Amino acid sequence: MRFGMLDRITELVPGERITAERKLTGREDYLADHFPLFPVMPGVLMLEAMYQAAAWLVRVGDDFEHSIVRLKEARNVKYSDFVDPGHVLIVKAEIKKRDGLLTSLEARGFVHGASAVSCRLVLETVQMDQLAPDRTMLEPWARKQMRDKFLALSTEVLSRMPVSV
Amino acid sequence: MPTKADVFEKVKTALIDALGVDDDQVTPEATMVGDLGAESIDFLDIVFRLEKAFGIEIPRSELFPDDVLTNSAYVAEGKVTPQGVEELKRRMPFADLTKFEQNPVVQDFGNLLTVNDLCRYIESKVGVS
Amino acid sequence: MRWMWIDRFLEFQSGRRAVARKNISLVEEQMDEYSPAYPYMPASLIIEGIAQTAGLLVGERSGFKDRVILAKVAKAALHRLAKPGDTLIYTAEVADIKRDGAFCNCTSHIDGELQAEVELVFAMLDDRFPDPIFDPADFLSMVRIFGLYDVGVDANGQPLQVPPHLLAAEQARP
Numbered sequence: 001m002r003f004g005m006l007d008r009i010t011e012l013v014p015g016e017r018i019t020a021e022r023k024l025t026g027r028e029d030y031l032a033d034h035f036p037l038f039p040v041m042p043g044v045l046m047l048e049a050m051y052q053a054a055a056w057l058v059r060v061g062d063d064f065e066h067s068i069v070r071l072k073e074a075r076n077v078k079y080s081d082f083v084d085p086g087h088v089l090i091v092k093a094e095i096k097k098r099d100g101l102l103t104s105l106e107a108r109g110f111v112h113g114a115s116a117v118s119c120r121l122v123l124e125t126v127q128m129d130q131l132a133p134d135r136t137m138l139e140p141w142a143r144k145q146m147r148d149k150f151l152a153l154s155t156e157v158l159s160r161m162p163v164s165v
Numbered sequence: 166m167p168t169k170a171d172v173f174e175k176v177k178t179a180l181i182d183a184l185g186v187d188d189d190q191v192t193p194e195a196t197m198v199g200d201l202g203a204e205s206i207d208f209l210d211i212v213f214r215l216e217k218a219f220g221i222e223i224p225r226s227e228l229f230p231d232d233v234l235t236n237s238a239y240v241a242e243g244k245v246t247p248q249g250v251e252e253l254k255r256r257m258p259f260a261d262l263t264k265f266e267q268n269p270v271v272q273d274f275g276n277l278l279t280v281n282d283l284c285r286y287i288e289s290k291v292g293v294s
Numbered sequence: 295m296r297w298m299w300i301d302r303f304l305e306f307q308s309g310r311r312a313v314a315r316k317n318i319s320l321v322e323e324q325m326d327e328y329s330p331a332y333p334y335m336p337a338s339l340i341i342e343g344i345a346q347t348a349g350l351l352v353g354e355r356s357g358f359k360d361r362v363i364l365a366k367v368a369k370a371a372l373h374r375l376a377k378p379g380d381t382l383i384y385t386a387e388v389a390d391i392k393r394d395g396a397f398c399n400c401t402s403h404i405d406g407e408l409q410a411e412v413e414l415v416f417a418m419l420d421d422r423f424p425d426p427i428f429d430p431a432d433f434l435s436m437v438r439i440f441g442l443y444d445v446g447v448d449a450n451g452q453p454l455q456v457p458p459h460l461l462a463a464e465q466a467r468p
Binding site for chain 3: 001002003028029030032033034035036037038042043044045047048051067068070071072073074075076077078079119126128131132135138139141142145146149
Binding site for chain 3: 182183206207209210212213216217225
């Protein structure tokens with residue numbers, strides 16, 4: 001996944017919270033434009049990292065039944081620090097409320113132990129037969145791809161967890 | 166002219182929208198930074214919303230007297246001098262600085278601003294009935 | 295991956311409002327495997343396109359002397375997914391610009407229908423960060439490519455002029 005914003009998941013409590021991390025290597029293409037004389041991780045990619053961690057948490061919770069868990073709403077996404085090349089962004093997301101297909105979470109990103117970004121997110125689990133009925137036959141294949149991606153991200157967490165995915 | 170209650174309601178709405186806090190968290194005594202979790206960028210957001218809600222202009226230095234807090238004439242060893250505290254009182258008549266005065270550490274200044282201080286500031290700009 | 299999340303400005307009224315177009319294509323890097331059964335444009339990149347539209351609108355007010363960065367996404371509501379083949383129309387309106395920041399109300403539309411609503415807070419980088427973030431000549435090339443000066447008008451409806459300091463940098467290019 002070219003737009004995968006996470007390197008690995010380091011903590012996962014199903015139904016509760018997740019911790020993941022991303023290192024900004026400095027070799028990312030987009031740094032040449034953001035910004036040419038001041039390369040830093042774009043704020044929206046810090047948001048994307050928090051969203052992706054939250055989405056994995058939601059998918060584990062429904063056993064990967066739906067391949068799409070989209071970002072429906074983000075609120076109070078505030079940036080207090082930059083992520084410089086060579087530094088690691090640690091993201092944490094915690095479920096606050098579940099309401100049918102909607103999951104509300106609080107998420108934060110840390111660099112060197114200090115908060116760099118925080119936000120509230122609402123994720124929506126999408127039912128393919130509602131979104132695009134003629135793609136429903138692709139869901140089993142898509143499910144497997146998402147499961148495989150998750151497994152690749154979570155090797156160290158799964159070795160500690162009794163839960164089977 | 167609005168009443169004090171009107172001002173409080175509008176200030177509360179602005180804080181709920183900008184900070185994502187719950188209605189019951191916004192009490193008059195709540196500190197913006199400590200209790201409501203306001204960070205420096207939130208103040209920009211809060212100021213925009215208050216200006217819009219009340220039709221006023223809020224020059225940054227009226228709420229955040231950075232020029233006093235970074236002035237070597239008013240600050241010594243990380244604390245505001247008595248002259249500095251007098252200057253702050255003069256500049257911010259709406260704020261209750263008694264607590265700050267007891268231990269005027271520069272770093273703590275921002276943390277002491279309460280919802281009530283903000284309401285009184287607004288009242289001083291719009292007038293209340 | 296270039297970090298350009300709008301394709302072109304359709305409208306640019308200095309200090310007030312800007313409209314930009316973003317075409318979504320299956321061949322873009324972020325589409326690859328992101329959502330296998332139903333590729334869609336990540337919300338974060340829609341927010342970025344909107345932030346670029348609004349940020350350039352805010353920055354132009356100071357002739358691009360202020361270094362404008364995204365400080366807070368107050369709210370982003372995504373009403374539905376945007377997919378390859380869709381054209382997103384981003385509209386940014388300045389609610390307020392001050393010395394140290396700006397607030398913009400923005401939307402995204404597909405085929406005339408509201409797709410997203412986004413409120414953004416920008417901050418101007420202060421003296422704690424003394425260096426420029428863009429090379430002025432390269433920055434001017436970028437905004438020219440976006441068509442900012444093709445459609446840009448000032449408060450009187452007159453064609454927007456390129457700020458002298460950017461023109462000078464462009465002309466000084468070897």
